[in-house]
Amino acid sequence: MNKSYLLLLFLLCSLTTFAQDYFPKNDGVKTEERTITAFTNAKIYVTPTQVIENATLIIQDGKVLQTGTNISIPKNATIVDLTGKSIYPSFIDPYSDFGLKAPKRTLGRRRGAQYDASREGYYWNDHIRPDINPMTSFSFDKKKATDLLKAGFGTVNTHMNDGIVRGNGLLVALNADADNSMRILDNRSAQYLSYERSNATQQSYPTSLMGSMALIRQMYHDADWYSKGNAKRKDLALEALIANKNLVQIFHSGNKHNSIKTDAIGDDFGIQYILIGDGTEYENISAMKATNASFIIPINFPKAYDVSDPYAAGVLELEAMKHWNQAPSNPKTLADNGIAFSFTTHDLKKASEFKGKLQKAIEYGLDKTKALEALTTIPARILKQEDKVGSLQNGRQANFLITSGDIFDTKTVLYENWVQGNQNVFKDKSHKDLRGKYAFTIAGNTYDVNISGSPEKLKSEVMKDSMKLGSKIAFKDNWLQLQFTTPDTTKKEFIRLTSLVNNATYFSGKAILANGSETSFNATQKEVAESKDKKGDKKDDTMEAPKMLPLSYPNSAYGSATLPQQETILFRNATVWTNEKDGILQNTDVLVKDGKIARIGKNLSAGNARIIDATGKHLTSGIIDEHSHIGAFDINEAGHNSTAEVNMADVVNPEDVNIYRNLAGGVTTIQLLHGSANPIGGRSAILRLKWGRSADDMLFKDADGFIKFALGENVKQSNWGDNNTTRFPQTRMGVEQVFTDYFQRAKEYETKKKTGNYRYDIEMETILEILNKKRFVSCHSYVQSEINMLMKVADKFGFNINTFTHILEGYKVADKMKAHGAGGSTFSDWWAYKFEVNDAIPYNGAIMHSQGVVVAFNSDDGEMSRRLNQESAKAVKYGGVSEEDAWKFVTLNPAKLLHIDDKVGSVKTGKQADLVLWTAHPMSIYAKAQTTMIEGTIYFDLERDTQLRRKIQTERTELMNMMLSEKDKGMKTQPAKKKEKVDHHCDTVEY
Structure with a gap:
């Protein structure tokens, strides 16, 4: 038979x-490795750009022996005829945690924060863990390996996903039949970094993104100092960091804004990081290209939102909807701009999702050759492992795929994935397709x-x-x-x-x-048969790319199609509030050219300027908010009682819609202040609200440096709960001692610095700048006793407090402030919201002004900041300050407090053109900012705002129709959800 x-x-x-x-389903039959195997008559992708038809691949002992045509096949070889089939190099995932599990935090919430490191003989901060060796806990995960093999992967670069510096990585071949000595191709493949804390018990510092950035910078300074033999004690973490210095450095930065900052940190220390992206790089592609970095990007494009319920759909941000529509274009955009990138499965729930996501990127225009490069040669080059993996050149690992055709085609079947010459069978390659x-x-x-x-x-x-x-x-x-x-x-x-x-x-x-x-x-x-996906919608290689909405700047609500540009503009026939000795000028023209105020006068020649009719309207300098917390990713580094090393410029969020709202309220400049979690806070960032531009573009160029100090309840943790009672200080007298101690330490640091033998300390360098009057203090303050105290401490150390910000008892010590040289930036009429402001009065600003103190009104609030024009009027009501002087409270005076009054704060020839055209008297509740200009560029326009609102509605409707269509086709959707936005205040702590 x-x-x-x-x-x-x-x-x-x-x-x-x-x-x-x-x-029964075949989940991966494995056969024993043959000594020599020849695969004949295949279309072989030796590399993405070297493709050979009707070629032969010969492997021996887990490696490629020869690839090509007209090659001699050894007599003892096993021959596999692959007529009509294709061979590709297996894929590489350069960012994985395969086989490694991050340690869990076993301890519950302790009573009191832990400030000291838990590891003896290591760096002072537990989240710096370059010494972690993943080999000690690596365990090959056969199930996950099978899932990755089915998705086409043959190699993963894995690491311990825990900590700010996470130790080295392992390059692992997904060969289940081998032992670690064979499958681990490199046990020191890279060093990994991030801004996320580890699960170590030491959780007090850092508590913020800017704290993580400062810690990394200080760590590099310490490593340099340690490497020169200066340390008295052995530090195993720093030794590991130094040993890992020449490894590939892979940094998970978190988002496109952080990628820019991360690259800058690398530049400061001569490091070129490989950056882990978040899929939004397309929104700021020029900045991504300027990093000169290679990227490892996720492919977890978001599912459409379920917008069938109009009430639920109403909470969806336009930004999220546009990202759903545009995200699949990210790989194409990177490729088109010559940015080297590799894919990762890291953010996918299942490896089986990978092929569908990749095909979507190809539908959005990603070239197939570029896609294959991103899966093979580029990750190999990123990891400096081109001699081992990523191609089928002679001597490389025998890691390859056998497919029915084009690997990226929906109809293509993956038959086998060979890893180190070990065969993994998923489909019978002799099986005919009868459909x-x-x-x-x-x-x-x-x-x-x-x-x-x-x-x-x-x-x-x-x-x-x-x-x-x-x-x-x-x-x-x-x-x-x-x-x-x-x-x-x-x-x-x-x-x-x-x-x-x-x-x-x-x-x-x-x-x-x-x-x-x-x-x-x-x-x-x-x-x-036409190929169909699981949901039944047709897939066709010739189908048109999905419709994609154009980018805007920023790529969210109220973003412009193009970045606004500097213009030559003539404001004709305005009422001009000069804030200068000329006072208020009636029926006056102001010419703006090259970003500055060129001329002021009557009946000026327009030349080639665009004319804005300002008849019946008021032209003023832009409002300046001395104390703001808008436009930031976080506000407080609450881990220590002094965090002078952190910098608010590191965490500027240029896409915060409050920036646009402030422009609509006539605000052009803010001081982005650190919060009040500690007596000595972080360095400030003075920002010009250039909506649509990058964080770096918003920084006020050539401005003096400032820092936030704080007094009162917040710094002594009065309202932080029972678990925060251990950090010094816990009393107001302890706050005074903190200042005294740190200033004394800075002086001692300066003495040692002059010897040349010292450890560079960012915190001490910053405090030393204060003592040397190169950095200036804005101090959160309420109570007169503490205001007095800090002025006395400053006098003792030979400098002065620049500004007491949101000061509410300034009226009690105005004469002393004047004598000391301190300004007062206050609230117009806030009081009684906590105990230490019970003595606040609305006449505070007027009284300080009457004593010769430079007075400003600030917001400390994202909502109030866009109504500062109305706040200024309260100085007229409470204290009888003249309208011109009251207007200076929100323009010229904060400019003086920030040392930028030579550039902005008044309408004067030669000053920078930061101007606002108001529809009515600027302090009126009926006045609107018609035009808000920064350096001669209009960033808010009332008419354009109306157009943008219509555009927002149009885009929302179009995107919702696209999403409804997705749902009708049976595609998976996600619930519509509101983006939770934190409104930052002085006491906001997120950790």
Whole structure:
């Protein structure tokens, strides 16, 4: 009895079990490695750009021996004929945590924060862990390896996903049949960094993004100092950091803004990081290119939102909707701009999602060669492992895929994934794809047969003329079995067919008719089936790219199609509030040219300037908010009682919509201040609200440096709860001692610095700048006793407090402030919101002003900041300050406090053109900012705002229709959800 007959008998016997799954799913059959194997007649992608038709690949002992045409095959080789099939290098994932689990935080919330490191002999901060060796805890995960193999991956670069500096990585071949000595290709493949703290018990510092950045900078300074033999004690973490210095440095920065800052940190220390992206790089591609970095990007494009409920849809931010629409274009945008990038599965829930996401990127225009490079040669080059993986050149690891065709085509089947010469079988490569429409001829009758489903689990539909006949089909090892009913519906009779299929376009076999007689049949394929995805929507390589909304700046609500540009503008016939000795000028023209105020006068010649008719309107300098917390990712580094090392410029969020709202309120400049979590806070950032531009573009150029100090309840943790009672200081007298101690330490640091033998300390350098009057203090303050105290401490150390910000008892010590040289930036009329402001009065500003103190009104609030024009009017009501002087409270005076009054704060020839045109008296509740200009560029315009609102509605409607269409097609969606936005205040602490 021959083998074919036995197989036929098996198929015939199984007719009675058609309702069951005939054949068990093959989850990855492995065969033993042959010494030499030759794969012939294949289309071989040696590299993405070196493709050989009808070629041969020879492997031996887990490596590529030879690839090409007309090559001699060794006599003892096993030959595998791959006619009509393709071979690709297996993929590489350069950012993974495969086989490694981050340690869990075992301790619950302790009473009191832990400030000291828990590891003896290591760096002072537990989150710096370059010494972590993943080999000690690596465990090969066969299940996850199988999932990755099925997705086409053969190699992963894995690491411990825990900490700010996370130790080295492992380059692992996904070879389940090997031991670690073989499968681990490099046990020091890279060093990994991030801004995320570890699960170590020491959780007090850092508590913020800017704290993480400062810690990394200080760590590099310390490593340099340590490497020169200056340390008295051994530090195992710094030694590991130094040992890892020449490894590839992979940095998970978190978002496109952080990528820019991260690259700048690297530049400061001569390091070129490989940056882990977040998929939004397309929104600021020029800045990404300027980093000169290679990127590892996720491919977890978001699902469409379910917007079928209009109430739920109403909470969706336009930014999130646009990202859904535009995110798949990110790989193409990177490729088009010549940025080297690799893909990672890291953020995917399942590796099986990878192919579909990649195909979506290709639909959005990603070139297939670029896609293959991002999966093979580029990750190999990023990891400096080109001699081992990423191609099928001679001597490389025998890691390759065998496919039915184009690896990126939806119809393509991945048959096998070989890793280190070890075969992993997922589909039978000899299996024919029968899907399509056929004409079956049996005993002179023709039947129309449509075969559909998946290649491994077919479905059949048999038609005779216009009558549909009941049918069932099975196909295994290229043996077809088809059963269908006869057209005679009065009888329950069947015709049974079986055939060995060698050619899907034409085949023949035996037929058992209803009467039991045996005959033959012929089958001719009339049409190949169209490929469909699981949800049934057609996929076609020639389909047009999905419609994508254009980018805006920023790429969210109220973003402009193009960045606004500097203009030459003539404001004609305005009421001009000069803030200078000329006072308020009626019916006056102001010419703006090259970003500055060029001329002020009547009946000025327009020349080529654009004319804005300002008749009946008021032109003023832009409002300046001395104390703001808008436009930041976080506000407080609360980990220590002094955090002078942190910098608010590191955490500027240029896409905060409050920036646009402030422009609508006539605000052009703010001081972005650190919060009040500690007596000595972080360095300030003075920002010009250039909506749509980058964080660096917003920084006020050539401005003096400032720092935030704080007094009162917040710094002594009065309201922080029972678990925060251990950090010094806990009393107001302790606050004084903190200042004294740190100033004394800075003086001692300066003395040692002059010797040349010192450890560079960012915190001490900053405090030393204060003592040397190169950095200036804005101090959060309320109570007169503490205000007095700090002025005395400053006098003792030979400098003065620049500004007491939101000071509410300044009226009690105004004369002393004047004598000391301190200014006062206050609230117009806030009081009684906590105990230490009970003595606040609305006449505070007027009284300080009357004593010669430079007075400003600030907001400390994202909502109040866009109404500062109205706040200034309260100085007229409470204290009788003149309108001109009251207006200076929000323009010229804060400019003086910030030392930028030579550039802005008044309307004066030669000053920078930061101007606002108001529709009415600027302090009126009815006045609107019609035009807000910074350096001669209009960043807010009332008419354009109306157009933007219409555009927002149009884009929302269009995107929602796209999403509804996605849902109608059966695609998976995610619930519409509101983006939770934190409104930052002085006491906001996020950790």
